[in-house]
Amino acid sequence: MASRRVISRLINASQHTGCPCHGCASHSHHQQLAAVSQVRSMATPVQTVQKEYAFEVSGSNLRFGDGVTAEVGMDLKNMKARKIGVFTDPIVAKLKPMETALRSLQSQEDLPFEVYDQVLAEPTEDSWKKAISWAREHDFSHFLAVGGGSVIDTAKAANLFTVYKDADLMDYINAPIGKGLPVQHTLRPLIAVPTTAGTGSETTGAAIVDITSRSFKTGIASRALKPVLGIVDTQNTESCPTAVHISAGLDVLFHSMESYTAIPYTERTPRPANPINRPTYQGSNPVADIFSLWALQTTVKYLPRIAKNRDDEEARKQMLLAASFAGIGFGNAGVHLCHGMSYPISGLNKQGPKYKHAGYEVDHPIIPHGVSVALTGPAVFQFTSPSSPDRHRQALAIFTNTTISDPSISRIPDSEIGAYLFEAIARFLDGLGVPRGLKAVGYENKDIEMLVEGTIPQRRVLDLAPGIGDFVGEDGRHHLRRMIESSMEY
Numbered sequence: 001m002a003s004r005r006v007i008s009r010l011i012n013a014s015q016h017t018g019c020p021c022h023g024c025a026s027h028s029h030h031q032q033l034a035a036v037s038q039v040r041s042m043a044t045p046v047q048t049v050q051k052e053y054a055f056e057v058s059g060s061n062l063r064f065g066d067g068v069t070a071e072v073g074m075d076l077k078n079m080k081a082r083k084i085g086v087f088t089d090p091i092v093a094k095l096k097p098m099e100t101a102l103r104s105l106q107s108q109e110d111l112p113f114e115v116y117d118q119v120l121a122e123p124t125e126d127s128w129k130k131a132i133s134w135a136r137e138h139d140f141s142h143f144l145a146v147g148g149g150s151v152i153d154t155a156k157a158a159n160l161f162t163v164y165k166d167a168d169l170m171d172y173i174n175a176p177i178g179k180g181l182p183v184q185h186t187l188r189p190l191i192a193v194p195t196t197a198g199t200g201s202e203t204t205g206a207a208i209v210d211i212t213s214r215s216f217k218t219g220i221a222s223r224a225l226k227p228v229l230g231i232v233d234t235q236n237t238e239s240c241p242t243a244v245h246i247s248a249g250l251d252v253l254f255h256s257m258e259s260y261t262a263i264p265y266t267e268r269t270p271r272p273a274n275p276i277n278r279p280t281y282q283g284s285n286p287v288a289d290i291f292s293l294w295a296l297q298t299t300v301k302y303l304p305r306i307a308k309n310r311d312d313e314e315a316r317k318q319m320l321l322a323a324s325f326a327g328i329g330f331g332n333a334g335v336h337l338c339h340g341m342s343y344p345i346s347g348l349n350k351q352g353p354k355y356k357h358a359g360y361e362v363d364h365p366i367i368p369h370g371v372s373v374a375l376t377g378p379a380v381f382q383f384t385s386p387s388s389p390d391r392h393r394q395a396l397a398i399f400t401n402t403t404i405s406d407p408s409i410s411r412i413p414d415s416e417i418g419a420y421l422f423e424a425i426a427r428f429l430d431g432l433g434v435p436r437g438l439k440a441v442g443y444e445n446k447d448i449e450m451l452v453e454g455t456i457p458q459r460r461v462l463d464l465a466p467g468i469g470d471f472v473g474e475d476g477r478h479h480l481r482r483m484i485e486s487s488m489e490y
Helices: 002-017 025-041 068-078 096-106 123-138 151-162 242-261 285-307 313-333 337-349 369-374 377-389 389-399 415-431 444-457 473-486
Strands: 061-065 084-087 113-116 140-147 192-193 206-211 216-221 231-233
Touching: 025 369, 025 389, 061 068, 061 313, 068 096, 068 140, 068 192, 068 231, 084 096, 084 151, 096 140, 113 123, 123 206, 140 151, 140 389, 151 192, 151 206, 151 216, 206 337, 206 444, 216 337, 231 313, 242 285, 242 313, 242 337, 242 377, 242 389, 285 313, 285 389, 285 415, 337 369, 337 473, 377 389, 377 415, 377 473, 389 415, 444 473
Parallel strands: 061 231, 084 113, 084 140, 140 192, 192 231
Antiparallel strands: 206 216
């Protein structure tokens, strides 16, 4: 069965690259040129613009260890906090991480705080507005987030719009959906205490939200949103359900894969006229590569162990570290196609399939973020492989638990790497029980165009996608359509 699937993928790969021969490695250079030529041939001509020439490295201070949540009260006291806004969700509010954090705050004299425990999993524009309105009613000098990425991202938004008291949400939402204004004022200090090993939000300046009026996700991205400290406590994922471990871990997997294969920072255009306009997501670069590659290796090794036994302490600790490492990687390099397509996959679910993922204690339809990202993973990396065969070969070696010098990897022609990587990723996802394609979560072929249209506005990440060409033109729609078609079932 597996061999037939590989053969099928090789046929598709040959159609994708436009090259009929696969058997001779000496042809690989010409094959890649042909692939790039085919991708670019449909691109809408544009005026020559200057390419980027620099990248910036940004990341939160991190504290990693057993029981370090108990130190957060002292941290905020040391920061001379006057009043703290504490954010969490209804589930984490009842668990040990929040109990420990509150006890730590209460242990300090004259350290007042208020708690907002109504953060929505997979937050929406309405849930953000409620949190922002609550924060604006108080005069907080500092913020504390205890929870997963949804909690940390909501706290980031509350912090931003507390400082910008008169701003509208769309003023800072990424363009072209919002105005994407630069954040020029210093925000209040935010400490993030993650309770899932996934988003890496404790290290980044990104905050993601579901714009329900448009049926897709987007967000705000600015280095100014970055927490001043991420407290990565290895005890805080002990109560995490297996389904949440897996979905969060999938986010780590594709954060690392996408940032490692994003266009090089030197290929990104246009070059900013002022460094304040240099985007948070800059393209792959030597620093981000180190973090992303380590996170990928660690996730492939340890996530299957957690799926089998969520009490595997070593695996839990390694995945927490991988989440933060991947956060540093993608927080500087960026993500691309899997995340770009995941936003309409998640957003349209509420009106469309209404799929509710098993293991999530929520009363509304939900395709967890990591799952929505993973559904297109095999097709995406088959598509991107011609852009950087060596990087995709490295990823294939990691998934097959070997090295690029192993003959089983080294003898594969560049033109066939994508087909083999498709199969390797699909097998890995199968082992985690991930729904096998978009049809498995309720989407149908008639939904393909709607998913394409929901992906097109995701400029922040699509700008970093290799090989896509002018994605707002017909060539971009063509490639997105083909990837979504390939992701319906496999």
